[in-house]
Amino acid sequence: MAVTLEAASVQHGLSQEQTAAVTASDRLLRVDAVPGSGKTRVLIARIAHLIQERGVSPRQILAITFTRKAAGQLQARIAASLGERAASQVVSGTFHSTAASVLRNHISLLPSCGRNRRFQILDQADSIGTMTSILKEQGRGPLERRLSAGNISEATFKAALKDSNRQAVSNGRILQGSISSLKGALTSHFGLNGHQAIKRLRDHSVRHDNPSLVTSMSEEMLRHLAGAFDAYNQRLQGLNQFDYDDLMAGIVALLTDRPELLARYQRAYTHVLVDEFQDTNAAQYNMVHQLVGQEGNLFVVGDPDQAIYGWRGANADYMQHMLNRDFPGLVTIRLRDNYRSTPQILAAASWSLAGQDPTKSDLLPFHPQSSGGLPVEVKAAEDGKEEAEWVVETIQALIKDEGYQPRDCAVLFRRHMQGRLFEQAMVLAGLPYILLGGEPFWGRREVKDVMAYLNLLANLHNNAALVRIINMPKRALGDKALSGLQSWAKLQGKSLGACLFGDFPSTVPSRTLLEESLPPVVQLMQRRSPDRPLQERALMELRAIAAEQLPALPSAKDIGLTPAAYKAASEFRCQMAVIRLQAEICEAGELIEVVTDVIDLEEYIKSGTYSKQGDPLERWDRVRLLKTLVKEFQGAGSLETWEDETLLEYTPEPQKRLEGMSPLQDFVNDAALFSPDDMAEKRETNAVRLCTIHASKGLEFPVVFVVGCEEGNLPLLRGNETPNDAEVEEEIRCAYVALTRAEKRLYITHAAERYVFGVLHGQYPSHLVELIEASQGLC
Numbered sequence: 201m202a203v204t205l206e207a208a209s210v211q212h213g214l215s216q217e218q219t220a221a222v223t224a225s226d227r228l229l230r231v232d233a234v235p236g237s238g239k240t241r242v243l244i245a246r247i248a249h250l251i252q253e254r255g256v257s258p259r260q261i262l263a264i265t266f267t268r269k270a271a272g273q274l275q276a277r278i279a280a281s282l283g284e285r286a287a288s289q290v291v292s293g294t295f296h297s298t299a300a301s302v303l304r305n306h307i308s309l310l311p312s313c314g315r316n317r318r319f320q321i322l323d324q325a326d327s328i329g330t331m332t333s334i335l336k337e338q339g340r341g342p343l344e345r346r347l348s349a350g351n352i353s354e355a356t357f358k359a360a361l362k363d364s365n366r367q368a369v370s371n372g373r374i375l376q377g378s379i380s381s382l383k384g385a386l387t388s389h390f391g392l393n394g395h396q397a398i399k400r401l402r403d404h405s406v407r408h409d410n411p412s413l414v415t416s417m418s419e420e421m422l423r424h425l426a427g428a429f430d431a432y433n434q435r436l437q438g439l440n441q442f443d444y445d446d447l448m449a450g451i452v453a454l455l456t457d458r459p460e461l462l463a464r465y466q467r468a469y470t471h472v473l474v475d476e477f478q479d480t481n482a483a484q485y486n487m488v489h490q491l492v493g494q495e496g497n498l499f500v501v502g503d504p505d506q507a508i509y510g511w512r513g514a515n516a517d518y519m520q521h522m523l524n525r526d527f528p529g530l531v532t533i534r535l536r537d538n539y540r541s542t543p544q545i546l547a548a549a550s551w552s553l554a555g556q557d558p559t560k561s562d563l564l565p566f567h568p569q570s571s572g573g574l575p576v577e578v579k580a581a582e583d584g585k586e587e588a589e590w591v592v593e594t595i596q597a598l599i600k601d602e603g604y605q606p607r608d609c610a611v612l613f614r615r616h617m618q619g620r621l622f623e624q625a626m627v628l629a630g631l632p633y634i635l636l637g638g639e640p641f642w643g644r645r646e647v648k649d650v651m652a653y654l655n656l657l658a659n660l661h662n663n664a665a666l667v668r669i670i671n672m673p674k675r676a677l678g679d680k681a682l683s684g685l686q687s688w689a690k691l692q693g694k695s696l697g698a699c700l701f702g703d704f705p706s707t708v709p710s711r712t713l714l715e716e717s718l719p720p721v722v723q724l725m726q727r728r729s730p731d732r733p734l735q736e737r738a739l740m741e742l743r744a745i746a747a748e749q750l751p752a753l754p755s756a757k758d759i760g761l762t763p764a765a766y767k768a769a770s771e772f773r774c775q776m777a778v779i780r781l782q783a784e785i786c787e788a789g790e791l792i793e794v795v796t797d798v799i800d801l802e803e804y805i806k807s808g809t810y811s812k813q814g815d816p817l818e819r820w821d822r823v824r825l826l827k828t829l830v831k832e833f834q835g836a837g838s839l840e841t842w843e844d845e846t847l848l849e850y851t852p853e854p855q856k857r858l859e860g861m862s863p864l865q866d867f868v869n870d871a872a873l874f875s876p877d878d879m880a881e882k883r884e885t886n887a888v889r890l891c892t893i894h895a896s897k898g899l900e901f902p903v904v905f906v907v908g909c910e911e912g913n914l915p916l917l918r919g920n921e922t923p924n925d926a927e928v929e930e931e932i933r934c935a936y937v938a939l940t941r942a943e944k945r946l947y948i949t950h951a952a953e954r955y956v957f958g959v960l961h962g963q964y965p966s967h968l969v970e971l972i973e974a975s976q977g978l979c
């Protein structure tokens with residue numbers, strides 16, 4: 201088929217070098233591109249080109265992006281250029297969402313993972329939470345035994361328990377991180393216990409002379425890790441849950457163990473395109489390698505100089521070297537034109553990356569596409585406070601004198617905690633701002649709490665969700681009551697959810713019966729009547745039905761509760777039962793309203809009882825935004841694209857929605873796949889962006905302040921450890937990412953002293969400052 205270069209470049213506004221990448225006829229292509237060279241534009245134009253010029257069916261295209269947000273943008277831009285129909289047929293998603301879809305369809309072919317197709321997905325915070333609660337339980341058991349044997353007093357027990365819980369919180373994060381690294385380093389960990397997993401990795405490290413996590417640990421630490429690995433995996437398996445590492449290991453194992461399935465996927469998705477390829481880890485690379493196979497088409501885009509996720513297992517080596525090894529004939533196209541920044545900004549960025557005059561290094565040069573521009577400005581401040589004030593004053597001057605808007609400006613810092621001083625300065629100056637990337641929408645406490653209710657409704661055995669909300673809002677079910685309840689559940693050999701709620705609501709009337717028997721109440725609840733007294737009456741009536749249907753609770757003494765806690769537990773059961781009755785009859789979006797109504801969350805948040813920190817109105821706004829997201833999700837539907845006809849023989853019941861999966865379960869699973877980099881904040885707000893460098897990746901701003909450019913801070917030195925070369929290089933790349941976000945104006949600031957964890961430290965300018973000044977001809 202004739203390839204119309206001009207048509208492609210005109211339609212997508214492509215340059216000559218971009219057009220060459222978009223229209224290249226090679227089967228295996230790697231686009232190695234500098235920042236601001238239009239990688240996203242090229243990827244989208246390539247998809248359009250494949251469909252329009254090469255006659256590839258949109259259904260044969262699998263596009264993998266780094267975040268859900270990027271996948272959404274990709275869909276929107278394909279829709280704009282090729283129409284909604286084509287856009288909806290192209291399969292796009294992140295590595296995790298793609299893996300989850302494949303696993304859900306074919307999980308029965310991977311019995312070693314011990315899950316069924318209704319598995320739930322734990323996001324990173326919940327994975328850490330699970331590890332922490334295991335450690336808390338492990339710490340509590342021996343203490344309880346000593347207390348009941350009369351070896352320690354109640355007061356000693358309480359103090360020791362507090363201590364043990366505190367340790368569990370810090371160790372939970374560390375251990376989950378180690379388990380994640382261990383899983384990430386193995387091709388598949390399913391069917392292995394902790395000792396076997398460690399041994400396998402150790403043998404591999406020795407054989408390949410490649411130091412890894414396990415080679416640097418003492419025997420005692422390894423024993424500890426092996427035990428935690430087993431307890432954590434057993435817990436997840438028992439609850440039919442996967443963490444992110446399991447998803448990737450699962451798909452790799454599935455495609456490896458089932459060549460016939462792999463062959464079908466290879467035939468179904470003949471064109472695989474991957475964005476931000478420099479950030480892939482072992483399992484992700486493996487997945488791409490398998491899917492493309494010997495005959496598939498591969499198009500990867502990335503920039504090894506922007507690889508900043510080594511700390512979570514990513515390795516630019518896959519892009520730079522492994523592709524050559526595994527895909528003979530791979531063709532590399534380089535994009536060097538930068539459309540974003542002034543020549544001065546690009547000079548600053550390339551000097552800091554090269555560590556010297558870049559013309560004397562082997563760094564590939566930028567080709568700036570703009571001319572003019574002002575030199576990069578460096579500000580030396582006395583301390584952190586003065587630095588923040590100077591940034592705010594400069595932004596105010598840029599707005600007043602040069603017509604910039606607050607939204608044009610971004611303040612980028614290496615560490616999240618640096619944002620606080622800037623927030624304060626912005627508040628004092630009355631300058632609107634939003635904090636990006638610090639605490640992502642999905643990590644917000646109120647969002648997590650409401651999601652925990654939904655998670656529990658989707659799976660009443662989900663202990664992490666139950667523990668999270670049993671005392672939210674406060675209902676006299678604190679730590680002590682919870683531990684009493686958990687001991688009771690343990691004695692029963694069931695999950696706490698099963699003990700509290702029994703089989704409810706399978707024992708209650710079906711939806712139809714409910715609607716028939718209680719039409720006024722149900723209709724009222726469904727319409728979400730604004731009439732408060734009427735709603736309260738409806739709730740009371742539902743409560744009465746729920747109370748009737750719930751299995752009886754043993755006496756307070758039998759379940760280890762005080763009378764007050766027993767009353768609270770009974771009330772909690774009733775509230776959950778009311779919500780679960782409603783879950784039978786309303787959409788997932790409405791269910792959030794039911795949850796918030798039944799627990800009266802609006803009042804709880806707005807009264808300030810929920811939290812003394814943060815703005816209660818903003819918290820409530822986020823809960824409302826969550827409702828919108830659920831409603832949007834209901835309109836979307838993401839799994840069916842994978843249920844391609846050629847694959848149906850592997851799905852016993854080819855339905856739009858998988859058997860047994862309610863819309864609610866679909867939603868809670870999908871929500872777990874949002875990465876911390878996916879921000880649901882309103883992007884159009886006219887406010888200054890305060891942002892960690894990691895969260896700024898892929899973004900661009902007319903005016904950028906890169907702050908805190910001091911030795912040990914940017915590049916960052918963690919603790920007192922001596923960093924290895926790879927860590928130092930990654931930190932330099934981090935600074936490079938920050939500098940290359942700027943379009944027109946770039947400011948670098950550093951302070952002579954600043955508080956770090958409450959202690960005032962003298963600071964030295966980062967060596968990058970000198971390089972940046974040299975790049976501007978100032979030295």
Ligand SMILES: Nc1ncnc2c1ncn2[C@@H]1O[C@H](COP(=O)(O)OP(=O)(O)OP(=O)(O)O)[C@@H](O)[C@H]1O
Binds near residue numbers: 241539900
């Ligand atoms: N051919 C072009 N002509 C004019 N502007 C372009 C062209 N290609 C890209 N741009 C613009 O250049 C800017 C950078 O593009 P984009 O954000 O896609 O770059 P990128 O390669 O993904 O950058 P980074 O890796 O730094 O995130 C955008 O504002 C984009 O609209």
